[in-house]
Amino acid sequence: MGDPIILNQQQLNELLAYWQVLLRLRDWDIKIAIKRTRDFKFDEAAGETTWLLAKKMAVITIVDPADYPPDSLWPQDMEMTLIHELVHLLLAYWTPERLSAEYDYQEQAIHTISQTLVRLQRGEFANAVALNTILKNNFDWAEITGREDGIGNMVGNT
Numbered sequence: 001m002g003d004p005i006i007l008n009q010q011q012l013n014e015l016l017a018y019w020q021v022l023l024r025l026r027d028w029d030i031k032i033a034i035k036r037t038r039d040f041k042f043d044e045a046a047g048e049t050t051w052l053l054a055k056k057m058a059v060i061t062i063v064d065p066a067d068y069p070p071d072s073l074w075p076q077d078m079e080m081t082l083i084h085e086l087v088h089l090l091l092a093y094w095t096p097e098r099l100s101a102e103y104d105y106q107e108q109a110i111h112t113i114s115q116t117l118v119r120l121q122r123g124e125f126a127n128a129v130a131l132n133t134i135l136k137n138n139f140d141w142a143e144i145t146g147r148e149d150g151i152g153n154m155v156g157n158t
């Protein structure tokens with residue numbers, strides 16, 4: 001499936017800023033942290049998000065690599081988990097009850113959307129180069145991220 005994508009806190013913060021812009025979530029106050037699984041609400045989660053919809057505030061937690069199962073069928077990809085959790089925020093107004101068929105369907109859709117976005121960003125599709133050019137030319141990344149080099153040195157950045 002590929003190599004693990006393990007990121008530190010600074011890289012996650014940079015990716016959060018980048019993906020907030022792409023997913024039109026700039027009006028949200030989102031924090032991100034790497035936490036041990038003992039601090040997670042649900043077992044076997046790669047990430048979790050808690051939000052206050054009325055205030056557009058959220059906290060995303062990503063599982064610490066030390067706790068990621070070494071025998072997992074899929075290597076840990078912290079960027080993919082981040083995107084997955086951000087897509088949850090896009091759909092926060094329509095969150096079904098946990099343990100329902102609708103919840104499972106939504107999780108499947110979020111996974112597919114997240115995987116596609118990350119694979120596009122990483123250039124895994126023929127049109128990815130054109131998409132990256134369009135995205136990079138339509139935003140002033142230095143202004144958005146507050147860094148002279150724009151989006152910085154992030155995973156999948158070409």
